Every structure is written in C-alpha cells, then in structure tokens.
Amino acid sequence: MSHQHQAIPTDGSLHADCANCFGLCCVALPFAASADFAVDKGAGQPCTNLLADSRCGIHSQLRERGFPGCTVFDCFGAGQKISQLTFGGQDWGQAPRTARQMFAVFPVMRQLHELLWYVTEALTLQAAKPVHEALRTALEDTERLTRGSADEITEIDVAALRRDINTLLLRTSELVRSKVAGRKKNHRGADLIGAKLRGADLRGANLRGAYLIAADLRGADLRSADVIGADFRDTDLRGADLTGAIFLTQAQLNAAKGDSTTTLPPALSHPMHW
Incomplete structure (x- = not known):
C-alpha cells in the first residue's frame, strides 16, 4: 500500500x-x-x-x-x-x-x-x-x-x-x-446481512453504510476499505485483515465477533469479549 x-x-x-x-x-x-x-x-x-x-x-x-x-x-x-x-x-x-x-x-x-x-x-x-x-x-x-x-x-x-x-x-x-490496484467493489449501503464473504478480497472496497449483520467475513481482506457507518453487529471477523481500513471505530469492532487472528489498525484494540 x-x-x-x-x-x-x-x-x-x-x-x-x-x-x-x-x-x-x-x-x-x-x-x-x-x-x-x-x-x-x-x-x-x-x-x-x-x-x-x-x-x-x-x-x-x-x-x-x-x-x-x-x-x-x-x-x-x-x-x-x-x-x-x-x-x-x-x-x-x-x-x-x-x-x-x-x-x-x-x-x-x-x-x-x-x-x-x-x-x-x-x-x-x-x-x-x-x-x-x-x-x-x-x-x-x-x-x-x-x-x-x-x-x-x-x-x-x-x-x-x-x-x-x-x-x-x-x-x-x-x-x-484509488491507491489500491485493481477494480474495487462498491457495496455502499448494500444489504449484506448474513452474506457469505469468507476469504473475500475487499481491498479498497466501498462499504460505507453497508449492512453486514451476521455476515461471514472470516479471513476476508478489508485493507484500505471504507467502512464508515457499516453495521458490524455479529459480523464474523475471525482472521480478517482490517489493516488500514478507514473510518473503522471501536464501537463497530465491539459489535462484531473476532479473535486474536483479526488484524486491526493500530488505533483500535481487540474487544475483551473476543
């Protein structure tokens, strides 16, 4: 990057x-x-x-x-x-x-x-x-x-x-x-509730306001993805890479599911309940 x-x-x-x-x-x-x-x-x-x-x-x-x-x-x-x-x-x-x-x-x-x-x-x-x-x-x-x-x-x-x-x-x-090579996915405001996105390449994706409730994002690559306002309630982020994900908040992570293999931006921390 x-x-x-x-x-x-x-x-x-x-x-x-x-x-x-x-x-x-x-x-x-x-x-x-x-x-x-x-x-x-x-x-x-x-x-x-x-x-x-x-x-x-x-x-x-x-x-x-x-x-x-x-x-x-x-x-x-x-x-x-x-x-x-x-x-x-x-x-x-x-x-x-x-x-x-x-x-x-x-x-x-x-x-x-x-x-x-x-x-x-x-x-x-x-x-x-x-x-x-x-x-x-x-x-x-x-x-x-x-x-x-x-x-x-x-x-x-x-x-x-x-x-x-x-x-x-x-x-x-x-x-x-724009610094991410290749075609970026546009899921702005999309209904991705329960979506099967395990291992998905979402680098540089637009996920602004997307509904990711209970979605399976295990091992997904969300580097440099815009996740402002995305609903991560019960989203499975185990093994996902959120390095450099932009506008991610602690509240979004607290609402999700993850573990020690979930990679986060340095300003944020793994929730106690993960």
Whole structure:
C-alpha cells in the first residue's frame, strides 16, 4: 500500500474515560428491553446498575447479565468532555438542576466527537494530503464547537455539520482507495446481512453504510476499505485483515465477533469479549 495509515494521534480526548465522566451514557440515553438490554430505561433515568460513584455495578458481567448493548457503545470521549469541561466537574447527581441540560448536551457532543475521530484519522492519511488543509480547518472548527457553553452546544445544527464534513471524508476515501490496484467493489449501503464473504478480497472496497449483520467475513481482506457507518453487529471477523481500513471505530469492532487472528489498525484494540 502506498498510503500511510498511522495510529490516530490523540491525547486520549477521543477515547472514553469513564473515570472522569458522571455515568452520562448510563442515564442520558434511553434503551428498550431487547437482545441488547435486559430492561427498559427512559432517557434521563439512571440505569438500575449505576452506582453512586457513577460506575457500573455489573461492568465485568454486562454480557452475561443481558446488557451486551452497553459493551458496544462508545462516546468517543464526549462523556468526560461534558463532565469536566462543559460543566466544570459538577456532578448532575450532586447538582440535580444541571441534569436535564447535561443529558441534552450528551448526544450532541457524542456526534461532534465522532466527527473529530473521523477527521483526525483522515489527517493521518498521506493519500488524503490534497484535502488536509480543509480537514484541519474542519477539525479546528468542530473542536471549537465542543468548547462552547451547554446552551451553545444544544443549538448546533449537527446535520449540517455532518454534511459538510462528510464531503471531505468522501474525498478522503476516494483518494485512499484509488491507491489500491485493481477494480474495487462498491457495496455502499448494500444489504449484506448474513452474506457469505469468507476469504473475500475487499481491498479498497466501498462499504460505507453497508449492512453486514451476521455476515461471514472470516479471513476476508478489508485493507484500505471504507467502512464508515457499516453495521458490524455479529459480523464474523475471525482472521480478517482490517489493516488500514478507514473510518473503522471501536464501537463497530465491539459489535462484531473476532479473535486474536483479526488484524486491526493500530488505533483500535481487540474487544475483551473476543
């Protein structure tokens, strides 16, 4: 591969730091009883497993106790940003008047941090150098938005911001995948649920938004494939090569099945349940 794909240079701000968060994902977000969650919970309602110190009482047994959905979720560091910066370390549990506003900020901040993750990664890709200047501007502008007040953050038009940044990410994808020799497969938004793709050559493929739920990708080659927004729930990635797969997130890997033979980009890690 002629493009360069390095570990995402970060000070940890785009990785969840639960020790510095007030359990926001366990309170702010709703979930319904399903295969992912054992019970129903409304938005703004603390999960019954949330302890007084904002830690999960069954963290090491989430999957066994019927909460695999919790092990898949990733806030991209939004939780600690809100807890420590936006609200200056003021715990919603100790200052209930801040709770409603803090919970409203959380889903917005998470989307902003997800965009920061993608843009930061794009800036590590040498093949995307033609758009690096625009990407740096987008990074700075989005980071500035995350540092606004709670009221300012909740007023952000995230959909418009996503559209603007996605234009840059699409161009990044085209530049990176063009470096892969041969004809690349286009499965953008494709229904590949349960597909038999064992050992498939998907180098440089476009898998943006593809539905890969329970697909068999054992031993598949996904080097330099664009997987932004692809649904990897229960996808079998054992032995698959995702080296340099672009816009892959930890949440996608957490939702999939894999093992020690699954090769990942350096910025990501093998989930504990693999």
